Amino acid sequence: MTLLDKILSHNEKFVANKEFERYKTTKFPNKKVVILSCMDTRLSDLLPVAMNVKHGDAKIIKNAGAVISHPFGSIMRSILLAVYELNADEVMVVGHHNCGMSSLEPDHILTKAVERGIDRKTIETLQYSGVDMDSFLTGFTVVEDSVRHSVELIANHPLIPKDVSIHGLVICPETGALELIINGYAKKSTT
Numbered sequence: 001m002t003l004l005d006k007i008l009s010h011n012e013k014f015v016a017n018k019e020f021e022r023y024k025t026t027k028f029p030n031k032k033v034v035i036l037s038c039m040d041t042r043l044s045d046l047l048p049v050a051m052n053v054k055h056g057d058a059k060i061i062k063n064a065g066a067v068i069s070h071p072f073g074s075i076m077r078s079i080l081l082a083v084y085e086l087n088a089d090e091v092m093v094v095g096h097h098n099c100g101m102s103s104l105e106p107d108h109i110l111t112k113a114v115e116r117g118i119d120r121k122t123i124e125t126l127q128y129s130g131v132d133m134d135s136f137l138t139g140f141t142v143v144e145d146s147v148r149h150s151v152e153l154i155a156n157h158p159l160i161p162k163d164v165s166i167h168g169l170v171i172c173p174e175t176g177a178l179e180l181i182i183n184g185y186a187k188k189s190t191t
């Protein structure tokens, strides 16, 4: 049985047994918060439990590294949607220690791509046509700096209203301990 088959067969039972009933909520986050974090599997359950974020409490956006690569990309759009359409009035960027994005090396990934059958010419063509592989496939060195950068990017975004608090945190993927990097309330009162 493939993983997909297993998921589909589990799902049939899940729906038939009405197990979904205890997850009833609305699309509006109860705690009026949007959280941007990393897709790391160690955080799947740990992060919400460690932050006391229950089902229905928050809009949670995840990618590799909790990074915003582009001010007009899909992550920023999701944050704007959460703010304007879903009543979120706080944003929390939550990076984590030992993140895979902190050791990302473009050459390493491209070598693996070639090993997996991607033609080197394809990569060269992309580079010649203006794709900057180095910045596309680069992560960050220090997670605290990356969180700070994302918080600044959101806070200074031309479409983010000034009454939204933008916080920055780093979570330990083993213990769930949070470290406050930027307190968005304090920042708001000084500006």
Ligand SMILES: [Zn+2]
Pocket: 038, 039, 040, 064, 065, 066, 096, 098, 099, 100, 101
């Ligand atoms: Zn990560």
